[in-house]
Amino acid sequence: MAQFRTLPGFREFYPEEFARKSRLLAAWRAVARSYGFCEFEPPVLEQLELFTEKSGEEIKSQLFEFVDKGDRAVAMRPEMTPSLARMVGARAGAIRRPVKWFAIGENYRYERQQKGRLRAFYQYNADILGESSINADAEIISLLVDSLRVFGLDQSHFRVRLGDRTLWVLFLQSMGVDDARMVGVLSVIDKLEKVSREALREMMDAALAGSGVSAAGLIADIETLVQIRSIETLGQFLEQKCPGNPDIPSRIKDWNALIDLLGGLGVDKFISVDMGIVRGLAYYTGFVFEAFQIVGSGRALAGGGRYDNLVGKLGYQPMPAVGFGMGDVTVSDLLELVGKLQSDDFSPQVYVVIGSENLRKEALDVVRRLRAQGVRVDYPLKAAGFGKQFKQADAVGATYAVIVGLDELNAGAVKVKNLRTAHEYTVPISSSDLASEILK
Numbered sequence: 001m002a003q004f005r006t007l008p009g010f011r012e013f014y015p016e017e018f019a020r021k022s023r024l025l026a027a028w029r030a031v032a033r034s035y036g037f038c039e040f041e042p043p044v045l046e047q048l049e050l051f052t053e054k055s056g057e058e059i060k061s062q063l064f065e066f067v068d069k070g071d072r073a074v075a076m077r078p079e080m081t082p083s084l085a086r087m088v089g090a091r092a093g094a095i096r097r098p099v100k101w102f103a104i105g106e107n108y109r110y111e112r113q114q115k116g117r118l119r120a121f122y123q124y125n126a127d128i129l130g131e132s133s134i135n136a137d138a139e140i141i142s143l144l145v146d147s148l149r150v151f152g153l154d155q156s157h158f159r160v161r162l163g164d165r166t167l168w169v170l171f172l173q174s175m176g177v178d179d180a181r182m183v184g185v186l187s188v189i190d191k192l193e194k195v196s197r198e199a200l201r202e203m204m205d206a207a208l209a210g211s212g213v214s215a216a217g218l219i220a221d222i223e224t225l226v227q228i229r230s231i232e233t234l235g236q237f238l239e240q241k242c243p244g245n246p247d248i249p250s251r252i253k254d255w256n257a258l259i260d261l262l263g264g265l266g267v268d269k270f271i272s273v274d275m276g277i278v279r280g281l282a283y284y285t286g287f288v289f290e291a292f293q294i295v296g297s298g299r300a301l302a303g304g305g306r307y308d309n310l311v312g313k314l315g316y317q318p319m320p321a322v323g324f325g326m327g328d329v330t331v332s333d334l335l336e337l338v339g340k341l342q343s344d345d346f347s348p349q350v351y352v353v354i355g356s357e358n359l360r361k362e363a364l365d366v367v368r369r370l371r372a373q374g375v376r377v378d379y380p381l382k383a384a385g386f387g388k389q390f391k392q393a394d395a396v397g398a399t400y401a402v403i404v405g406l407d408e409l410n411a412g413a414v415k416v417k418n419l420r421t422a423h424e425y426t427v428p429i430s431s432s433d434l435a436s437e438i439l440k
Helices: 015-034 048-055 057-062 081-090 134-149 165-174 179-189 197-208 215-226 231-241 247-264 328-337 357-372 386-395 406-410 434-438
Strands: 045-047 065-067 073-076 099-108 120-129 158-164 271-273 287-293 300-306 321-327 350-354 400-404 413-418 424-428
Touching: 015 099, 015 120, 015 134, 015 328, 045 048, 045 081, 048 057, 048 073, 048 081, 081 099, 081 120, 081 321, 120 134, 120 328, 134 158, 134 247, 134 287, 134 300, 134 321, 158 165, 158 247, 165 179, 165 231, 165 247, 165 287, 179 197, 197 215, 215 231, 231 247, 247 271, 287 321, 287 328, 300 328, 321 328, 350 357, 350 386, 357 400, 357 406, 357 434, 386 400, 400 406, 406 413, 424 434
Parallel strands: 158 271, 350 400
Antiparallel strands: 045 073, 065 073, 099 120, 120 321, 158 287, 287 300, 300 321, 400 413, 413 424
16 A cells, blocks of 8 residues: 655644744744734635735746636635735724734745745744834834744844835936836846846846846946945945935935834844845835844845735725744754754643552542643553553653552542652642642
8 A cells, every 4th residue: 555645845743843833933922922913814725816916927836726616716825915915904994003913824835845945834924004104114123033032043143134125216216217117127136146147137138128228237336235234325325326316315314213213122233234135026115124044054034024005906995014924944944053943841740640440530530630720631541550650751751740549548648759859749639729739
């Protein structure tokens, strides 16, 4: 008989792996809630058009998409943002603003699996909708940083590179790039670090075809711009390239204000000015950012930015928005690399040792009472000697063995042994707070 295997790019979680994943997701939930974010959950299956409207028809090659039995074109969700925009948009007239929502769920992309990229992955998304000020940008970036710091990561492990689609548009307009070619040129710039100079030149030539703008000259200016690492130098360069444009100093003022806000939130030391961050998707409209690990292979950990037009583009009341997404695969890999990958402890706290089979009913009453008081309890499901039961207590990771024996019951007590310290003591079986007495 053929043996079945897990499909390529999908994962299964045995208990030890599930415990690590559970710890990761629980930490994200705790941080998001500490920021006042509420959790939501969209459906796994959505109309295909929801994703093509956001990202274009080319996204279909990356989707698990099909026609269902109701003759509807549908897709497994590849990300949370379109569903978020749909859900918020549907209740835009009644929903309290700003909307501060987060979601953690499994997403699906039909693409070639590689290191850090699978076809099924858990993603943590956090977004603020209904607030256009940079206060929302600062809050989201701070949440991103703290969602990595919660694992003990610091400046030696990751950085957040901050770019700006608004400045890119102002710069490219001054270079002669019209609106029709803007998204194509930005998409090329987004590939600056990923392709050779020759390939970049070919793509830029195609993006600028018929515009009269020199690809070689534009690339030279772009390469200078993406090397800038201070707001002051950024402002000087752009004022030189875009003379007399009042939007440039205004936007530089926003940059300084954003960094000040991030300083107030205690995360500015994690931020670097980096116009090389463009985020190729067309719907981004303002500040954009990506978190990168600075150990190992330097992979991206998270990305996001402002997307003020998406809710309106989907046919709902327009609403400004900013958010980020972070995947569990790359973050787990980084935590493992730096020795900070931990597991939730699901092991029993107490193992009840049954003195003899005719005492099983009395032992189960102890089990029931402890579980009702929130204690994780295990016990033998078949008759076994004391030695085997204590070995099993060690094997399952219990901290305490609670012995229900005839002598103990006759004395109205149970005997407790701390398996870590070997300390033994008795506890009255009639205690109203049996759990606290045992776990002291």
